[in-house]
Amino acid sequence: MANSGSPLIVCFGEMLIDFVPDVAGVSLAESNGFLKAPGGAPANVACAITKLGGKSAFIGKFGDDEFGHMLVNILKKNSVNTDGVCFDQHARTALAFVTLKSNGEREFMFYRNPSADMLLKESEMNMDLIKQARIFHYGSISLISEPCRSAHLAAMRAAKSAGVLISYDPNVRLPLWPSPEAARDGIKSIWNEADLIKVSDDEVQFLTQKDASNEEVVMSLWHDRLKLLVVTDGEKGCRYFTKSFKGKVGGYSVKTVDTTGAGDAFVGALLFSIAKDTSTLDNEGKLKEALAFANACGAICTTQKGAIPALPANSDALALIKSK
Secondary structure, X not given: OOOOOOOEEEEEOOOEEEEEEOOOEOOOOOOOOEEEEEEOHHHHHHHHHHHOOOEEEEEEEEEOOHHHHHHHHHHHHOOOEEEEEEEEOOOOOOEEEEEEEOOOOEEEEEEOOOOHHHHOOHHHOOHHHHHOOOEEEEOOHHHOOOOHHHHHHHXXXXXXXXXXEEEEOOOOOHHHOOOHHHHHHHHHOOHHHOOEEEEEHHHHHHHHOOOOOOHHHHHOOOOOOOOEEEEEOHHHEEEEEOOOOEEEEEOOOXXXXXXXXXXXXXXXXXXXXXXXXXXXXXXXXXXXXXXXXXXXXXXXXXXXXXXXXXXXXXXXXXXXXHHO
């Protein structure tokens, strides 16, 4: 069970169902059958936190349909607080068809026109829950359309005025945006509000249109209110930047089956460590430990299919760290 004494981390955004071909390495068109798996980055992060023994809540909107109720039950089974969840009688729960091609990369096809998560209104937001949090975490998909975008901005303002740490993982999903330029502008529109930002090397390349391995390029994403910028480099580990120090933490080599949710496992683990001890942001030794733990959680998540079922427990991550 999640530890009720832990500081609360509130995750906001989308939760949907990924339909994954039952045979690996085929395109969506070639697949004969699909397995349904819960997905959506902010929801994965919420589950990653509770799996490690932390305390999380999810805020979002679902269709008042079988899939919506199934997803909320999955959150409850994973000990995630659902006081911020609401249902829409007139819109469906979002679906995504996701395939792992033979090289292990993913292909997405989304069904959202519009889905319930896009229709969340500011008046439906549980602002009290956000104000109780130590960290408020979100992505960028909730910025794509109204009224959800305005609800997202209002939630950020409420969190900021309550002194809550603000965490942003843009989680670029280009098929959902009108164009790559719209995605870049939308993602950057709230960039300077965050205290903590996690981006992948691919996302750095997309946002800057320059080489993500170049430190100057990464630092072009820095802003003065930022406390921590983390760039994940897949199995190579991650790079970190704060006002006072910067460096790298190595990754873990594991037998990768499915990369879905690995970034969310990483974020959940990092936020879990920071919520427990916010001095981690100012102490390089503690930060490196937290990032090694996050790298281990991300690596373990790739060894199984699906995101939420593959999220590791604390003991799994510690065992992998010891074995290195």
